Amino acid sequence: xxxxxxxxxxxxxxxxxxxxxxxxxxxxxxxxxLGKPLLAWTLLAAENxxxxxxxxxxxxxxxxxxxxxxxxQLNLTKSVELIVGGDTRQESVYNGLQALPxxxxxxxxxxxxxxxxxxxxxxxxxxxxxxCQGLIAAIPVKDTIKIVNDQEIIIDTPDRSNxxxxxxxxxxxxxxxxxxxxQGKELGWSVTDDAALLEKCQLPVKIVQGEETNLKVTxxxxxxxxxxxxxxxxx
Numbered sequence: 001x002x003x004x005x006x007x008x009x010x011x012x013x014x015x016x017x018x019x020x021x022x023x024x025x026x027x028x029x030x031x032x033x034l035g036k037p038l039l040a041w042t043l044l045a046a047e048n049x050x051x052x053x054x055x056x057x058x059x060x061x062x063x064x065x066x067x068x069x070x071x072x073q074l075n076l077t078k079s080v081e082l083i084v085g086g087d088t089r090q091e092s093v094y095n096g097l098q099a100l101p102x103x104x105x106x107x108x109x110x111x112x113x114x115x116x117x118x119x120x121x122x123x124x125x126x127x128x129x130x131x132c133q134g135l136i137a138a139i140p141v142k143d144t145i146k147i148v149n150d151q152e153i154i155i156d157t158p159d160r161s162n163x164x165x166x167x168x169x170x171x172x173x174x175x176x177x178x179x180x181x182x183q184g185k186e187l188g189w190s191v192t193d194d195a196a197l198l199e200k201c202q203l204p205v206k207i208v209q210g211e212e213t214n215l216k217v218t219x220x221x222x223x224x225x226x227x228x229x230x231x232x233x234x235x
Contacts, residue, residue, distance in 0.1 A: 001051045001126045002104040003169075004096040007039055007059045007067070007112035008085040027063045029112045031223065034230050038217055040070050041115035041230070047076050049119035051126035054078065054104070057112075058085040058096045093194060094181045100174060107177065108169040109194055113217045116229055121211055122169060128208045129171040136171075136195045137210035138164040167210040170194050176203070 007029050029039040036044075039057070046052045055078055057067055064082050071080055083099045085092030093109060100107060106129050110117060121137060128135050141163040147156040170193060180197040183189075191197055195205045213229050215222060 001122075001129075002054045002056070002100055002107045002174075003046055003052050003122070004056045004058060004083075004093065004100075004107055004109045005039075005042060005046075005112045006085065006089050006092050006096070006109065007057050007063075008089075008092055027059070027066070028217070029115075030063070030066055031217075033115065033223070033227055034234075037066075037070055038115040039067065039112050040074060042110065042112050042117065043070070043074055043076060043080075045115075045117050045119050046110075046122060047074070047078060049122035049126075051123045052078065052108075054101060055080045056083050056096050056099055057081070058083045058092045060085055088190075089193075090181075090184070090191060094185065097174065097178050097181060104174050106171065107174050108171045110169040111216060114168055114214055115217060116211075116226055117167075117169070117214050118211060121214065125169045125171050125208050128206065129173075132206045133176055133203060134170075134172045134195065134198045135206040135208050136193070137167040137169055137214065138207050139167065139210045139212060139214075141165050164207055165210075166193065166195065167214050167216075168193075171208075172198070 030037050033041060046055050057080065059067060061084060067082055081099065083096050086095055108122065108125055125135060125137060141160055144160060145158055145163060146154045147158065149155050172194060177194060180201050183201060184197050189200055198205050215225065217223055217226050
């Protein structure tokens with residue numbers, strides 16, 4: 001399986017954390033958890049997944065020296081390529097798809113900020129992708145969700161039993177996803193994840209059971225929770 005890691009995110013909501021750790025306001029994946037950058041934990045999970053054979057890190061050239069330093073510390077056995085991303089996640093994944101090896105038939109796309117994903121999750125998604133065209137890891141929503149209007153007045157309460165919180169990895173047939181991205185580019189679609197492109201093309205996307213601990217590290221609170229989870233795993 002080929003894996004693309006979008007890793008161009010700026011840490012705008014990590015401002016105070018960047019300041020306290022002596023980092024300039026830039027890529028949040030350079031923040032450390034237990035002595036390793038966020039990106040390193042994501043790469044280690046991919047390294048320890050038997051199903052992953054190739055890794056593409058999609059980022060901005062200004063971060064490539066830092067990425068190369070991380071890679072030199074990890075000594076991964078799998079092939080890793082740095083890919084120049086775009087101005088948005090959608091553009092970055094589009095660039096990543098073009099950089100895949102010609103032999104790539106299926107691809108997993110995993111946000112670098114979800115640094116707690118386990119090798120088992122990568123393997124579970126790889127297995128599921130053998131029998132479908134597209135999938136996303138997700139977990140059932142536990143909270144009651146409220147839909148509100150511009151005045152912050154509740155207008156509806158959807159049935160929680162039909163709601164799932166999307167995670168990554170998301171997985172797809174490469175040629176199918178390339179076609180959906182091309183169509184989205186032509187029609188000016190703006191989406192937050194690749195599954196939404198398939199939805200707009202009226203193509204089915206399967207849910208694969210994700211992990212409760214597979215949180216996206218976005219704020220200093222998320223960072224603290226991630227550190228707690230990693231310490232629990234090492235005990």
